[in-house]
Every structure is written in structure tokens, then in C-alpha cells.
Amino acid sequence: MDVILQAFGLVANPNVIITIIAASIFGLFVGAVPGLTATTATALLVPLTFFMDPVPAVGAIVACSAMAIFAGDIPAALLRIPGTPASAAYVDDTYKLTQMGKAELALGACVLFSALGGLFGTIVLIFAAPSLAEFAVKFSSPEYFWIALLGLTCAVFMGASNPAKGLLSLFIGLVIASVGLNNPAGVPRLTFGSTEMLAGIDFIPVMIGIFAISEVFRTVLSGGRSWEEAPAAVGNIFRDWGSMLKRYWRQLLRGNVTGTVVGILPGAGSDVAAYVSYAISRWFSKTPEKYGTGHIEGVAEAGSANNAALSSAWVPALVFGIPGDTMTAIVIGVLYIKGLNPGPTLFIFNPQTIYAVFLIFILANLIMIPLGWALIKLSKNILRVSKKVLMPLILIFCIVGAFASNNAVYGVTIMLVFGVVGYLMEENGIPIAPCVLGIVIGPLLEKNLITTLIKSQGNLMDFINRPISFGIFVLFCLIWVTIIISWIRAARRPDDEVASVNAAD
Amino acid sequence: MRFSDTTIGAVFLLAGILLAWYSFNLPAIPGQAYGAATFPLLIALGFVGCSVRLLFSGVRQGEPWLVLSDEIKNPRALAGVAVTVLLVLFYIFFADVLGFIPTAIIITFAMFLLLKVHPGKAIVLAVLAALVCDFVFRTLLLVPLPFGMIPRLPW
Amino acid sequence: MKFAKGIIAALLLSATAMPAWADYPERPITLLVAWGAGGGTDAVARVIAVGLEKELGQSVNVVNRTGGSGVVGHAAMADAAPDGYTLGLATTEVNLMHWLGLTELDYNVYTPLALMNQDPAGVQVSADSEYTNVNELLEAIKASKPGTFRATGSGQGSSWHVAIAGLLNASGIDASTVTWVPSDGAASGLQELLSGGTEIVPTSLVEARALIEAGRVKSLAYMSKERSTLFPDVPTLKEETGSDWEFGAWRGIVAPKGLPDDIRDKLIAALEKVYNSDDYNKFLSAQGFGASFLPGEEFGKFLATNDVNFGETMKAIGLAK
The missing domain is CATH 3.40.190.10 (Periplasmic binding protein-like II)
Structure with missing residues (x-):
């Protein structure tokens, strides 16, 4: 108790509070800009943390990263430009809600579930960090392989009316992920002799192209007409909170757990968490056909999952100095500079500081609500702008965002190519979500597949001869048996399939 | 622009075969049986599987190979898309030489005209947008947007 | 947004408040890093950037050009104009990737400025x-x-x-x-x-x-x-x-080949001051990074011998092409 009081003392200091608020606003701002991710926001803060005391330094990073992940939802909902990869999972739902004139519902859900997810992840971090970290470091390449494969299975639930096209989209994503030098063998693949392409195809410009630029094309094709009907207002974002919580508490809880688990595993971050939990949500939903059409259920689950993952990624980082995602990799550096060396001893020798950091986690997720509200108020003005005026501005914004992703014009090229690809895919009923999932999970899958094969000298038994990997393998088989049974049923009753296709349109 | 399942199937069947052929030619890790080729080969297999499924259903349904939507048939709309693509290409090739601000002004101004915004309003908005982008990204977020022929602005 | 502006403005001000004591540098300098934001190399680059800002009186922006196991970023460092406004924090990979046959580019495409850190394995x-x-x-x-x-x-x-x-x-x-x-x-x-x-x-x-x-x-x-x-x-x-085998990952500041001598000397002097500064040393020892400094020519010699050694080893073990 004494420790907690001391921690309170460390936090309840005007300097600390002001730093946290400033970092939060900075995080909101950077996260809302497409092309700049939560990781970029955190990295930009690092030089400033050199001049701060340990608690505000780490606190600033905590606050900034939490805000950035949530803020990515705002341009996603308003303009269909996901600000961060984690928001791409449910961009179709929030954007369609905005078009239906329910932007306040979409954005309200984003704030509420982001904050609750973050709080859940923090509670897990506070109470279970050491023991969960022990569990997480038991994961070796076979376990990750099965997890990645489970993640890819999500593609099946991503609303393809035609499973063959859904899988095709997934394989396109996997091919995109294989481009470049970043494969276990270190061999340049599909680079056609270009130095730039050795870096592979960066996820951020692809996302900007496939979602936002394809939308620009559609607007230009229709001469800006279809846009004018979209309603211009954002109402009270708090209005639906009570009913949402009552309706979606199960989704919230499930999203929290999924996000926390994915976040704890080193190497998989909030983007993977968002996709996986969106798919899980759809699988358990009574109305899966509504997903992707402006349905809040998936937003609730995935929105809470990505923020939960953000907090729980700190578990292996604090206990073993192993980063759970790119953001915590930065955090570990800052912790060392501030003399808070990660390790089990951190909880013994410096408990008041670490508890102060936890308090800041809670605080950051609470101030997300008023600050998020203010940002939404501010950015809703965008909807008042006529779409004819808005589209050229979006185009230039996208160009800069794509450029910023790796500070090179190569990003703009990728964006353009995938703008065309995204447009053609949507026109031809090839869903985009599985493709994006393939890009996110592809590298994880390949790395762990090849690593396991190399380690075992090609013995396939090594994929299932460890207890955890065998457990995940059994789960994987069970899920696929269920899926195949449902396919066979659907094939026997062709009327049903037609009905669900219509509903999905 | 809608392609029939048959066309999509045929295109990706070809893509799958090409990918497999390409993968076979990738070098191996010395002393290892699995390397750079393993994963693309599996993807190629997936491509072939999906496209055979699409070909099968496509041939059975007998859809026309290519359906042009109304928008595509409208030459004005099509020209609009072509201009958009050209504007982005313009940025890719000329931003380094001209600098970010002039390039951005040209692109946004052309887009405004394309969408029939009043030219006076368009030029004001285009200049404003370029300056704001420059300030936000270069000055606040330290993104190295190309200077080109424009001197560094006072902020 | 105002706060964000404030934070950054404060940072920029702290850097530009120093008087400029000669013609170079007249505008901000870019420091390229071939690795992602948040990694060890990125952190070292950002600390050096803060130090260089103090020494040179111009802001130094760290720009990450990642991917291709470092090839992309290291190629960008070599391709930039040799005017002293684009520098790079080169890493061990300079002496590895050309042996692997990934690129033609080796240490000869740079003007070596200073070795800033070395971490033995x-x-x-x-x-x-x-x-x-x-x-x-x-x-x-x-x-x-x-x-x-x-x-x-x-x-x-x-x-x-x-x-x-x-x-x-x-x-x-x-x-x-x-x-x-x-x-x-x-x-x-x-x-x-x-x-x-x-x-x-x-x-x-x-x-x-x-x-x-x-x-x-x-x-x-x-x-x-x-x-x-x-x-x-x-x-x-x-x-x-009793084995003589040594191996360390190193990080050093380089400029494109053809950098004018006066700019080079000014940068080497500034980097030496940064290396000896309290901030840099505090950072290295807090992180546990190994301190190691070699200016200009000596850094060049280090690169040359290092390259030959790596080449021999990589040929012996069948990695070099």
C-alpha cells in the first residue's frame, strides 16, 4: 500500500500531469495522420524524454502510444483512411456508419472501447506481468507457426460471399508480404533488381492506396456525385454508450482477452490483435452477415482488442526486456536510459516507479475520453466540407502520408499501384480484408515455418511435439472441422447461400 | 470494370504458375532443404487451387468475360481517373526537382478543376493545402519532404 | 495540436538557439538511418543528432530508411549529394552485404567521418x-x-x-x-x-x-x-x-563520397565533441553500449581492415558469393 501511495505522489505532480497531457495531444495528432503510426509518434518523442525525469519520460510514451492507436480510428471513420494499421481491421464498418449519418455512434464506440480495452490490458499488466511473461517466453517457432495459421484462418470469416475469392485475396496479400529481402533466407524475392524493392512492400502505403486512393478513384468516376448525400453532422458521441455497453459487454470482454493474449506474445502487436478479434467476433456473432456493412459489434471487439494489446505488450518488455511490439522496443531503450532496467528486479527494487507508470496507464486511458471527444468535435468539421473539395485534399494528404512511411517517393508509387489494385478488387467482389490480413500475418507465418523446418532439419513432427504447439494444433484442427462442416451444410442448401450473399451486398 | 470468374481464374492460374516457376529458380540456403522458395511455392499452390475453383464455376455459369460498368463507358469519367493517376505519377517523378510545395499546388489545383470546383476557390485552397501540409509534415513531424527549387520557408 | 507544436518547437529552439559560427551548416541536416525507429541504432542516431545540433547550431533530423537488411538505407546514404547536409549512421552491414552479393556498394562509396560505438559479440x-x-x-x-x-x-x-x-x-x-x-x-x-x-x-x-x-x-x-x-x-x-577471433557490431557516421574537406573537418571535430560529451557517454553507459571512437582517416582504415577480415571469414564458411 505504501508503494502505491508513493507512486501516487510521483504521478500527482503538475509537471508529470502536464507532460502526459501534452504527449497525449501529440499522440492523438500523429495517430490521426495517415502514414505516421503510433510507433512513429513514440519515436519522435524519444529525444525529448532524454531531458525528463523517469516517470514523466515513460509516462509520456505510455500516453502518446495509447492515444495514437485510438486516433487512427478517426480518419478511418470519417475518410476511410486508417490512421494506423490497427484501425484497418474495422474501417469498413466505421466508414459506412459515417455514411449512414451515424458517425457519432462509430466514433463514440471507438473512444469507449479503446479506453476500456486499454484499462483491461493495464490491469492484466499490473497483476499478472511476471507469471504471464514466463508463459510468453515458452513460445518458440512451432507455437508461433500455429498461431499465425490460426490468424490466417480468420480470412475465412471475413465475409467473402465466394470463399474462393476470399482465399485468392489472402494469397495476394501473402505474395505482397513475400516481396523483398526480409525473409528467413535473406534472398531478394520478386524485387526485379530494384534496390527500393529489397525493402519489400510497406504495409502503410498499401493500406492508404487500397482504402483511400481507391475511394478517390470511385469519386472521380462518379464525378463526385454519390458523395453529396452523405450526412454532415456528428452528434453526441456519448449518447449510445449505455446501450452499447449493455449490448456488447460480451464482445468487449472477449476482445480484451484476445487483445491481451496477442499483445503479450512478442512479435505480434495491436494490428494482429485487431484483425484476429474482429474475425473471432464475426465467428461468434448471431448476425455475421452484417459485418463490414456498418455494424458496431465488430468495432467494439476489435477496438478494445487493439488497445488491450498495446498495454499487454509491456509484459515481456518489463519482465525480460523482450519487446512485444515495435513500440515497446522503443520503451525498453528509454527504460535503460532512465535507469529502470527491465527485469524481474524492476518490480522489487523500484516498485514505486513502476507502479507510477501503471497509474499513468490508467490515467492515459481515462483522459483519452475527453481528449478524444475534443478531437472528434474538431475533425467532424471535415464532414461539412463538400466532397468535391475534400477529395483533392485527401489525395495530397495520402501522397504525403505514403511518402512519410519510409521517407521516400517509393511509398507513393506503392500507394498508387495499390489504389488501382484495391479498386479492381472491390469491383470484382474480391474482399480486401483477407489481403490486408495476409500482409500483416504473412511474414510471421513464413518466418516461423522456415525456422521450424531448419531447426528440425525437415522433421514435420517438430511442429506438434511440444505441449503448447500440440494444444494450438488441436484447436486449429477443431476450428477447421467446424468450418468445413458449415461449408458442406451451405452447399447442401444453396438457397441459404443466395440469401447471405444478398445480405452482404 | 467486372471480369468474369473465368477471366479472374485464368489470370491467377497463370500468376500461380509463373510464381512457382520463379520460386524454383531462387537460391537455396547452403546446407538446408528449405529456404526462400518454400513459402512462395505454397502460395503458388494456393493460387492454382483458387483459380481452378473459379474457372470451374465461371465456365459453368458462362458469364461474359468482361462487363464494363456505366461509369467506365463514360469517357469523361475514365479521363478523370487517368488524370488522377497521372497527377500521382507527376508527384513521383517531379517532386524532387520542383519541390513539394509547387508539386502539391499543381496536383490539388488540377484535381479541384477535375471535380468542377470554381477555379478561384480552387487556387486559394490548393496553395493553402500545400502550405499547411508542408508546415504540418515538414516542420512539426520532421518528414523530409523534398525542397526542390523552393527555398526553405521561414518556419 | 498547440501542445504538440509546443513540444517540437521547444526541441527545435533548444537546437537553433546556439549561434552559428561559420557558413556551414546553413540549413537543417538529415541523418539517415538504415534501421527502424526504436531500435538500438535509431536510438544512437537520435542521441548523436541532439549532440550535433548543439555543436553545429542547426537542427539534425533523423530519417529512417529501413528495409532490405540495411541495403536500402545504406544505398540512400551513398546516393545523397555530398554537401554535408545528408549524413548517415552506417552499421556493420556495410562490410557484409556486398560479400553476400546483395549490392555492389561497399565502404568505398562513403567519406568516413567517425566511428561512434562498437559492441562486441x-x-x-x-x-x-x-x-x-x-x-x-x-x-x-x-x-x-x-x-x-x-x-x-x-x-x-x-x-x-x-x-x-x-x-x-x-x-x-x-x-x-x-x-x-x-x-x-x-x-x-x-x-x-x-x-x-x-x-x-x-x-x-x-x-x-x-x-x-x-x-x-x-x-x-x-x-x-x-x-x-x-x-x-x-x-x-x-x-x-587463446583464439584471436574478434567480432563487434559497429556504428559510425559517414557522408557520401566527395564531401569537401573543410566540411568534413568541421563535422569530424563536431562529432568528436559529441562523442566526448556527458550526454553521449551517459547514454552509452546507461544502455550498456560500448564506447569506441575513431576519427576520419582512422575510421576509414578500420573499415578497410574490417572489410577484409569479414570477407575472409565469409569465404571460408561459404557465405560470400
Whole structure:
């Protein structure tokens, strides 16, 4: 108790509070800009943390990263430009809600579930960090392989009316992920002799192209007409909170757990968490056909999952100095500079500081609500702008965002190519979500597949001869048996399939 | 622009075969049986599987190979898309030489005209947008947007 | 937004408040880094940037050009205009990637300015491993069937792969006896070690630091002339085995080839001041990074000998093309 009081003392200091608020606003701002991710926001803060005391330094990073992940939802909902990869999972739902004139519902859900997810992840971090970290470091390449494969299975639930096209989209994503030098063998693949392409195809410009630029094309094709009907207002974002919580508490809880688990595993971050939990949500939903059409259920689950993952990624980082995602990799550096060396001893020798950091986690997720509200108020003005005026501005914004992703014009090229690809895919009923999932999970899958094969000298038994990997393998088989049974049923009753296709349109 | 399942199937069947052929030619890790080729080969297999499924259903349904939507048939709309693509290409090739601000002004101004915004309003908005982008990204977020022929602005 | 502006403005002001004492630099300088935001190299670059800002009176922006195992960023450093406004923090990969046949580009395309840091490799095994010193480990490897021992910590043909392969080569053991398991980096390599997926992780001590301190990993030897200041209990390779093999990952500031001499000298002087500053040293020792400085020509000589050594090792173990 004494420790907690001391921690309170460390936090309840005007300097600390002001730093946290400033970092939060900075995080909101950077996260809302497409092309700049939560990781970029955190990295930009690092030089400033050199001049701060340990608690505000780490606190600033905590606050900034939490805000950035949530803020990515705002341009996603308003303009269909996901600000961060984690928001791409449910961009179709929030954007369609905005078009239906329910932007306040979409954005309200984003704030509420982001904050609750973050709080859940923090509670897990506070109470279970050491023991969960022990569990997480038991994961070796076979376990990750099965997890990645489970993640890819999500593609099946991503609303393809035609499973063959859904899988095709997934394989396109996997091919995109294989481009470049970043494969276990270190061999340049599909680079056609270009130095730039050795870096592979960066996820951020692809996302900007496939979602936002394809939308620009559609607007230009229709001469800006279809846009004018979209309603211009954002109402009270708090209005639906009570009913949402009552309706979606199960989704919230499930999203929290999924996000926390994915976040704890080193190497998989909030983007993977968002996709996986969106798919899980759809699988358990009574109305899966509504997903992707402006349905809040998936937003609730995935929105809470990505923020939960953000907090729980700190578990292996604090206990073993192993980063759970790119953001915590930065955090570990800052912790060392501030003399808070990660390790089990951190909880013994410096408990008041670490508890102060936890308090800041809670605080950051609470101030997300008023600050998020203010940002939404501010950015809703965008909807008042006529779409004819808005589209050229979006185009230039996208160009800069794509450029910023790796500070090179190569990003703009990728964006353009995938703008065309995204447009053609949507026109031809090839869903985009599985493709994006393939890009996110592809590298994880390949790395762990090849690593396991190399380690075992090609013995396939090594994929299932460890207890955890065998457990995940059994789960994987069970899920696929269920899926195949449902396919066979659907094939026997062709009327049903037609009905669900219509509903999905 | 809608392609029939048959066309999509045929295109990706070809893509799958090409990918497999390409993968076979990738070098191996010395002393290892699995390397750079393993994963693309599996993807190629997936491509072939999906496209055979699409070909099968496509041939059975007998859809026309290519359906042009109304928008595509409208030459004005099509020209609009072509201009958009050209504007982005313009940025890719000329931003380094001209600098970010002039390039951005040209692109946004052309887009405004394309969408029939009043030219006076368009030029004001285009200049404003370029300056704001420059300030936000270069000055606040330290993104190295190309200077080109424009001197560094006072902020 | 105002606050964000405030933060950044404060940073920029702190940098530009210093009087400029000559023509160069007249505008902000870009410092290219071939690795992602948040990594060790990025952190070093950002600290050097803050120091250079103080010395030169112009802001120094760190720009990450990642991907292609460093090829993309290192190529960008070489392709920039040699006007002193684009510098790069080059890393070990400069002397590795051309041997692997990934690029034509080698250290000759740069004007070397200063070596800023060097982190020698260690030989890490799990804390519950039966081997208590590096000789026992090497004996066991010698007697083992190929593939029994597996090592990881970085990509195929990258720094730590060469470190362990060179060690084996220098100890008269066929380097292919130990299977190299490619990984994204030290963190996922250490994760593999903890989860029992591999036996050896030949990364730098800094990267394994948290786990060594947590008593989960032990380091058997240090591939350097002198013991590490971070873990002085870890013996050097020479003390244990008598082998002369040394390997360190280094970081140094370079400019494109053809940099004018006066700008070069000014930058070398500024970098030396940065290296000797309290801030830089505090940062290095807090992170556990190894301090090591070589100015201009000497850095160039270091690069040349380093390159030849790597080439010989990589040819001997079949990695070089």
C-alpha cells in the first residue's frame, strides 16, 4: 500500500500531469495522420524524454502510444483512411456508419472501447506481468507457426460471399508480404533488381492506396456525385454508450482477452490483435452477415482488442526486456536510459516507479475520453466540407502520408499501384480484408515455418511435439472441422447461400 | 470494370504458375532443404487451387468475360481517373526537382478543376493545402519532404 | 495540436538557439538511418543528432530508411549529394552485404567521418545449460552431429551469423556443424533461446542484458580484446581459448563520397565533441553500449581492415558469393 501511495505522489505532480497531457495531444495528432503510426509518434518523442525525469519520460510514451492507436480510428471513420494499421481491421464498418449519418455512434464506440480495452490490458499488466511473461517466453517457432495459421484462418470469416475469392485475396496479400529481402533466407524475392524493392512492400502505403486512393478513384468516376448525400453532422458521441455497453459487454470482454493474449506474445502487436478479434467476433456473432456493412459489434471487439494489446505488450518488455511490439522496443531503450532496467528486479527494487507508470496507464486511458471527444468535435468539421473539395485534399494528404512511411517517393508509387489494385478488387467482389490480413500475418507465418523446418532439419513432427504447439494444433484442427462442416451444410442448401450473399451486398 | 470468374481464374492460374516457376529458380540456403522458395511455392499452390475453383464455376455459369460498368463507358469519367493517376505519377517523378510545395499546388489545383470546383476557390485552397501540409509534415513531424527549387520557408 | 507544436518547437529552439559560427551548416541536416525507429541504432542516431545540433547550431533530423537488411538505407546514404547536409549512421552491414552479393556498394562509396560505438559479440547460452565455459561448449560442438547445436540472433549472413561462424572457423570446427536459424533480430533470437528452440545466441551483451541480469541467460565469452565494462565477469575469447577471433557490431557516421574537406573537418571535430560529451557517454553507459571512437582517416582504415577480415571469414564458411 505504501508503494502505491508513493507512486501516487510521483504521478500527482503538475509537471508529470502536464507532460502526459501534452504527449497525449501529440499522440492523438500523429495517430490521426495517415502514414505516421503510433510507433512513429513514440519515436519522435524519444529525444525529448532524454531531458525528463523517469516517470514523466515513460509516462509520456505510455500516453502518446495509447492515444495514437485510438486516433487512427478517426480518419478511418470519417475518410476511410486508417490512421494506423490497427484501425484497418474495422474501417469498413466505421466508414459506412459515417455514411449512414451515424458517425457519432462509430466514433463514440471507438473512444469507449479503446479506453476500456486499454484499462483491461493495464490491469492484466499490473497483476499478472511476471507469471504471464514466463508463459510468453515458452513460445518458440512451432507455437508461433500455429498461431499465425490460426490468424490466417480468420480470412475465412471475413465475409467473402465466394470463399474462393476470399482465399485468392489472402494469397495476394501473402505474395505482397513475400516481396523483398526480409525473409528467413535473406534472398531478394520478386524485387526485379530494384534496390527500393529489397525493402519489400510497406504495409502503410498499401493500406492508404487500397482504402483511400481507391475511394478517390470511385469519386472521380462518379464525378463526385454519390458523395453529396452523405450526412454532415456528428452528434453526441456519448449518447449510445449505455446501450452499447449493455449490448456488447460480451464482445468487449472477449476482445480484451484476445487483445491481451496477442499483445503479450512478442512479435505480434495491436494490428494482429485487431484483425484476429474482429474475425473471432464475426465467428461468434448471431448476425455475421452484417459485418463490414456498418455494424458496431465488430468495432467494439476489435477496438478494445487493439488497445488491450498495446498495454499487454509491456509484459515481456518489463519482465525480460523482450519487446512485444515495435513500440515497446522503443520503451525498453528509454527504460535503460532512465535507469529502470527491465527485469524481474524492476518490480522489487523500484516498485514505486513502476507502479507510477501503471497509474499513468490508467490515467492515459481515462483522459483519452475527453481528449478524444475534443478531437472528434474538431475533425467532424471535415464532414461539412463538400466532397468535391475534400477529395483533392485527401489525395495530397495520402501522397504525403505514403511518402512519410519510409521517407521516400517509393511509398507513393506503392500507394498508387495499390489504389488501382484495391479498386479492381472491390469491383470484382474480391474482399480486401483477407489481403490486408495476409500482409500483416504473412511474414510471421513464413518466418516461423522456415525456422521450424531448419531447426528440425525437415522433421514435420517438430511442429506438434511440444505441449503448447500440440494444444494450438488441436484447436486449429477443431476450428477447421467446424468450418468445413458449415461449408458442406451451405452447399447442401444453396438457397441459404443466395440469401447471405444478398445480405452482404 | 467486372471480369468474369473465368477471366479472374485464368489470370491467377497463370500468376500461380509463373510464381512457382520463379520460386524454383531462387537460391537455396547452403546446407538446408528449405529456404526462400518454400513459402512462395505454397502460395503458388494456393493460387492454382483458387483459380481452378473459379474457372470451374465461371465456365459453368458462362458469364461474359468482361462487363464494363456505366461509369467506365463514360469517357469523361475514365479521363478523370487517368488524370488522377497521372497527377500521382507527376508527384513521383517531379517532386524532387520542383519541390513539394509547387508539386502539391499543381496536383490539388488540377484535381479541384477535375471535380468542377470554381477555379478561384480552387487556387486559394490548393496553395493553402500545400502550405499547411508542408508546415504540418515538414516542420512539426520532421518528414523530409523534398525542397526542390523552393527555398526553405521561414518556419 | 498547440501542445504538440509546443513540444517540437521547444526541441527545435533548444537546437537553433546556439549561434552559428561559420557558413556551414546553413540549413537543417538529415541523418539517415538504415534501421527502424526504436531500435538500438535509431536510438544512437537520435542521441548523436541532439549532440550535433548543439555543436553545429542547426537542427539534425533523423530519417529512417529501413528495409532490405540495411541495403536500402545504406544505398540512400551513398546516393545523397555530398554537401554535408545528408549524413548517415552506417552499421556493420556495410562490410557484409556486398560479400553476400546483395549490392555492389561497399565502404568505398562513403567519406568516413567517425566511428561512434562498437559492441562486441558474446557467446550466450541458456542459464540452465550444462556448459560452464566456452571451451566445454566448443568441445561438445566438435563431438556433435551437424544440426545438434543451433544458433540464432539475426538474419542469414548478417552480423551475429558471421560472429559465430568465424568463432567456429577459428577453433578448427566446420562452421556448418552449428545450424544457423535466421531471426528478425536479437530479441526474437533470445525468445527462441528461452523457449528451448535454440542452444546458442551470439549477440552483443547489451542485447542480452536484461536476460543476463534476470539470471535466465549466461554469457560464456566475449569476442573482444578487453572485457566488457557492462559485464566484467565475462572472460574474453582470447583468455578462454587463446583464439584471436574478434567480432563487434559497429556504428559510425559517414557522408557520401566527395564531401569537401573543410566540411568534413568541421563535422569530424563536431562529432568528436559529441562523442566526448556527458550526454553521449551517459547514454552509452546507461544502455550498456560500448564506447569506441575513431576519427576520419582512422575510421576509414578500420573499415578497410574490417572489410577484409569479414570477407575472409565469409569465404571460408561459404557465405560470400
